[in-house]
Amino acid sequence: MSDVIRILFAPLIWLAAFSLIYGLHGLGCASDMAKSETTIGDNIWPVVLILAWLIAIGIQIVVIIGFRQTKPHLAFTGQVSGILAWTALVATVWSLFPVMVMTGCT
Amino acid sequence: MNALKLHRKLDAIWSSEPGWRGWFSTVNHSDLGRMFLGTAFFYFAIGGILAMLIRAQLATPHSAFAGEEVYAQLFTMHGTIMMFLFAIPAIEGLAVYMIPKLLGTRDLAYPRLTAYGYWCYVFGGAMLLFSLAAGIAPNGGWFMYPPLTGPIHSPGINTDFWLIGITFVEISAICAAVELTVSILKFRAPGMSLDKMPIFAWYILVTSLMILTGFPPLILGSILLELERAFGLPFFQADLGGDSLLWQHLFWLFGHPEVYIIFLPAAGIISTVLPVMARTTLLGYGWVVAAAVALAFLSFGLWVHHMFTTGIPHMGVAFFSAASTLVAVPTAVQVFAWIGTMWKGRPELHLPMLHILGFFITFVIGGLTGVMVAIVPFDWQVHDTAFVTAHLHYVLFGGFVFPLLAGLYYWLPLFTGRQRFFKLGEIAFALVFIGFHGTFLAMHWVGLLGQRRRIYTYDADAGWTTINFLSSLSSFILAIGLALVLIDILMHMFATVRGKRNPWGAGTLEWAAMSPPPSYNFASLPVVRTRDPFRTDTDLAERIAKGEGYLAKPNGNLRETLTVDVASGKPDYVVRYSANTRLPITLSAVTGLFFLSLLLKIYWFTPVAVIAIAIVTWRWVWSSGSRNDSGLVSVAANTKLALAETVEASPGWWGSTFLLVANATFFGSLIFGYAFLWTIAPGWPPPQWLEPWAPELLAGTGSAIAASAFIRMAMRQNRNGQSPQSGCLLAFAATIMTAVSLCSLMLRIPDPTGHAYGATLLFISGYGLFHTLLSALMLAFLSARISAGFVSPQRKAAPAIVRLWTDYGAATATVCLVISHLPAWLT
Numbered sequence: 024m025s026d027v028i029r030i031l032f033a034p035l036i037w038l039a040a041f042s043l044i045y046g047l048h049g050l051g052c053a054s055d056m057a058k059s060e061t062t063i064g065d066n067i068w069p070v071v072l073i074l075a076w077l078i079a080i081g082i083q084i085v086v087i088i089g090f091r092q093t094k095p096h097l098a099f100t101g102q103v104s105g106i107l108a109w110t111a112l113v114a115t116v117w118s119l120f121p122v123m124v125m126t127g128c129t
Numbered sequence: 130m131n132a133l134k135l136h137r138k139l140d141a142i143w144s145s146e147p148g149w150r151g152w153f154s155t156v157n158h159s160d161l162g163r164m165f166l167g168t169a170f171f172y173f174a175i176g177g178i179l180a181m182l183i184r185a186q187l188a189t190p191h192s193a194f195a196g197e198e199v200y201a202q203l204f205t206m207h208g209t210i211m212m213f214l215f216a217i218p219a220i221e222g223l224a225v226y227m228i229p230k231l232l233g234t235r236d237l238a239y240p241r242l243t244a245y246g247y248w249c250y251v252f253g254g255a256m257l258l259f260s261l262a263a264g265i266a267p268n269g270g271w272f273m274y275p276p277l278t279g280p281i282h283s284p285g286i287n288t289d290f291w292l293i294g295i296t297f298v299e300i301s302a303i304c305a306a307v308e309l310t311v312s313i314l315k316f317r318a319p320g321m322s323l324d325k326m327p328i329f330a331w332y333i334l335v336t337s338l339m340i341l342t343g344f345p346p347l348i349l350g351s352i353l354l355e356l357e358r359a360f361g362l363p364f365f366q367a368d369l370g371g372d373s374l375l376w377q378h379l380f381w382l383f384g385h386p387e388v389y390i391i392f393l394p395a396a397g398i399i400s401t402v403l404p405v406m407a408r409t410t411l412l413g414y415g416w417v418v419a420a421a422v423a424l425a426f427l428s429f430g431l432w433v434h435h436m437f438t439t440g441i442p443h444m445g446v447a448f449f450s451a452a453s454t455l456v457a458v459p460t461a462v463q464v465f466a467w468i469g470t471m472w473k474g475r476p477e478l479h480l481p482m483l484h485i486l487g488f489f490i491t492f493v494i495g496g497l498t499g500v501m502v503a504i505v506p507f508d509w510q511v512h513d514t515a516f517v518t519a520h521l522h523y524v525l526f527g528g529f530v531f532p533l534l535a536g537l538y539y540w541l542p543l544f545t546g547r548q549r550f551f552k553l554g555e556i557a558f559a560l561v562f563i564g565f566h567g568t569f570l571a572m573h574w575v576g577l578l579g580q581r582r583r584i585y586t587y588d589a590d591a592g593w594t595t596i597n598f599l600s601s602l603s604s605f606i607l608a609i610g611l612a613l614v615l616i617d618i619l620m621h622m623f624a625t626v627r628g629k630r631n632p633w634g635a636g637t638l639e640w641a642a643m644s645p646p647p648s649y650n651f652a653s654l655p656v657v658r659t660r661d662p663f664r665t666d667t668d669l670a671e672r673i674a675k676g677e678g679y680l681a682k683p684n685g686n687l688r689e690t691l692t693v694d695v696a697s698g699k700p701d702y703v704v705r706y707s708a709n710t711r712l713p714i715t716l717s718a719v720t721g722l723f724f725l726s727l728l729l730k731i732y733w734f735t736p737v738a739v740i741a742i743a744i745v746t747w748r749w750v751w752s753s754g755s756r757n758d759s760g761l762v763s764v765a766a767n768t769k770l771a772l773a774e775t776v777e778a779s780p781g782w783w784g785s786t787f788l789l790v791a792n793a794t795f796f797g798s799l800i801f802g803y804a805f806l807w808t809i810a811p812g813w814p815p816p817q818w819l820e821p822w823a824p825e826l827l828a829g830t831g832s833a834i835a836a837s838a839f840i841r842m843a844m845r846q847n848r849n850g851q852s853p854q855s856g857c858l859l860a861f862a863a864t865i866m867t868a869v870s871l872c873s874l875m876l877r878i879p880d881p882t883g884h885a886y887g888a889t890l891l892f893i894s895g896y897g898l899f900h901t902l903l904s905a906l907m908l909a910f911l912s913a914r915i916s917a918g919f920v921s922p923q924r925k926a927a928p929a930i931v932r933l934w935t936d937y938g939a940a941t942a943t944v945c946l947v948i949s950h951l952p953a954w955l956t
Contacts, residue, residue: 099324
């Protein structure tokens with residue numbers, strides 16, 4: 024089962040980061056903490072979102088390094104989990120990139 | 130024992146009851162797979178007829194063919210039937226039939242559950258069909274948006290049929306998903322490691338996991354909307370603290386993954402059939418597996434792209450727009466793998482290949498229009514127009530129906546043992562292809578010209594008349610093509626001669642069985658050493674039939690198969706199935722009575738139905754296991770394995786684990802809904818918060834933790850040879866204490882009909898109470914099993930399963946109590 028978990032691990036982290044940052048964005052907008060019209064402007068919330076995004080990217084990089092240093096039962100699992108770890112890193116960078124360029128709650 | 134004697138002996142053990150009675154008592158996966166497929170195609174025909182009626186209405190402006198109300202029922206039921214009663218069950222049926230054969234085993238993990246799921250599908254579908262025949266069918270569109278479908282704007286029973294009927298049918302999908310997940314992970318031929326699994330099994334595994342995590346949000350939404358309609362709990366009413374956008378979130382949390390739940394198995398068919406048609410192997414097996422997994426995950430990050438016009442902030446919309454464009458990448462990886470497979474092979478243009486080519490052209494166009502609607506400004510222009518309807522059909526018909534037809538024609542010689550003779554299929558394909566593109570290219574066009582979806586009429590001077598007429602004309606060509614497919618298949622089944630085994634020269638195990646396959650699939654379980662065992666070992670079929678594999682000697686009248694280690698495929702333990710039984714149809718009928726009591730608002734009967742469900746389920750579970758310790762079972766020369774009841778990670782434990790994954794997704798969606806209403810919905814804060822009460826919280830959480838500790842104590846006692854009864858009873862008592870705390874909470878919450886806050890707290894505490902009582906019931910069952918001698922230090926499967934449920938009940942009860950008290954503390 025650890026092989027299956029290894030395959031699912033990095034995409035699960037992407038899913039968690041994506042949900043968390045979308046949730047943080049909603050929370051900020053609801054609590055008036057992110058109603059700035061600028062990218063990094065009058066309040067702290069955009070910075071929080073960017074920090075969360077960078078942490079998520081960092082975790083994905085750690086997962087890739089971790090996968091390279093550990094071997095699963097099957098070489099096949101190593102190949103698939105490696106591809107998916109890189110995919111999850113790209114997905115984290117790309118799908119959450121709007122925290123850098125978009126306005127908060129408009 | 131020679132091959133013929135072995136066949137006769139095994140067939141006597143595994144076959145269903147003869148005649149029509151067998152339909153109701155069969156638990157055989159081949160029977161149930163065929164029944165699923167037959168029923169799904171029956172609904173496909175009905176959904177198709179509804180589509181024809183829709184196109185007849187739209188063929189001319191100001192058509193008097195159907196009135197507004199009838200038209201609303203037509204398009205709602207067309208979408209509902211195609212999505213819930215055709216596409217998902219057809220995939221379930223194909224997977225139920227094929228997976229054990231592809232994996233080289235004798236049946237699925239839980240044969241009775243397969244039957245239960247099938248009958249839930251039949252009864253739930255019948256409810257919806259009745260509503261259609263009676264003219265009281267759902268009429269709010271297949272995604273049932275409130276407030277249109279709420280009690281104020283849709284007071285009739287129409288919407289209730291959808292909410293209750295679909296929830297009933299979804300039980301079937303969850304059952305099949307648990308069944309297939311565990312079967313693929315554990316029930317394979319010896320030696321079939323993960324990297325040797327047929328590619329179709331990978332796709333079905335991914336799809337099953339998606340069903341387990343994608344369907345619960347819709348089940349939750351349906352329950353909440355039905356509670357609003359039946360009891361006035363205002364989850365979606367903005368003036369009472371609810372929010373109709375919550376429905377959209379819950380629906381599309383299911384709805385977008387649903388598209389991939391439908392597409393991925395179809396892609397699995399392509400990945401299986403295409404290499405055989407190209408006389409080679411699949412290019413980039415590992416990359417294709419990774420692409421399927423990536424697609425599954427990304428599909429859960431797209432749901433808001435159905436809500437781009439709801440006023441969600443730009444940043445939120447941009448997240449989902451970016452994720453929506455990203456999904457094209459793993460899809461393209463698969464498409465390029467298929468193109469590469471054709472490139473390295475020598476493709477032959479048989480009928481399945483024609484449908485695959487139809488898939489390529491259609492699905493790529495659907496994918497490209499998908500990228501177009503992923504771009505927010507374009508989506509704003511075409512939202513709710515016929516363009517989106519056309520895109521949806523390109524993706525679903527192109528990505529599902531063409532591959533399904535390819536798969537059916539590919540496996541038809543296996544299903545029937547006959548060979549194709551009549552050449553109607555090629556003509557049918559041409560009509561389907563031309564008819565489909567004529568219908569939906571035109572629909573793209575008229576959508577870009579501004580025709581909104583779901584309108585029942587339009588003005589002659591709108592400029593849409595010719596295009597709509599062309600679309601309707603083409604749709605009838607499509608219908609004639611599909612009717613010819615049906616005739617071709619029926620003629621193949623009943624009017625052609627017997628064919629040879631493996632006519633395509635495929636390498637997967639299903640072709641190593643007899644055609645049509647016998648009730649037990651394989652006389653002995655083959656040892657798998659390559660991904661295409663039948664290609665590299667041409668004598669395999671003969672050796673299987675002679676019994677030169679695992680479990681070749683029938684053990685009395687027992688239905689036996691074996692499980693393997695998930696990764697390596699090493700034999701793990703032996704599973705003994707129950708025989709034919711009417712328990713599944715009985716339980717699904719009783720479940721149907723429960724749903725009927727809700728639909729007809731006969732609420733006094735609902736608890737009676739619940740008790741009946743508990744009694745039948747008790748009897749179901751009681752019939753498993755044995756009262757005596759038994760030794761190892763001989764499965765092959767020099768190989769003996771333990772029985773499933775002697776291991777903690779038994780099939781029941783695996784099934785419970787995945788069922789709890791679905792349950793946890795449901796609970797997570799509930800917490801999301803609570804947080805959404807609290808932070809986003811207008812009309813908050815509520816007039817009154819729940820008064821925190823520390824004794825209730827401490828007693829509830831403390832007893833929940835104690836229950837988990839006591840069930841562990843019971844397991845430890847059992848392992849040490851002591852009676853686990855005291856630990857079990859203490860866990861039961863602690864669970865009852867938790868239930869009392871949750872009852873106390875339910876009695877103290879603010880008026881649930883006055884504000885969504887009270888309604889949400891009532892639902893959360895009700896969820897916690899339900900699971901606590903379920904744990905109590907399971908502990909009582911375990912106690913009875915211990916008393917009856919079913920549990921011993923060697924037979925330890927049951928306590929491990931009950932521990933899972935007790936832990937889950939304890940964890941959710943704790944969360945329910947904490948989050949109910951939280952807002953008052955925070956504010």
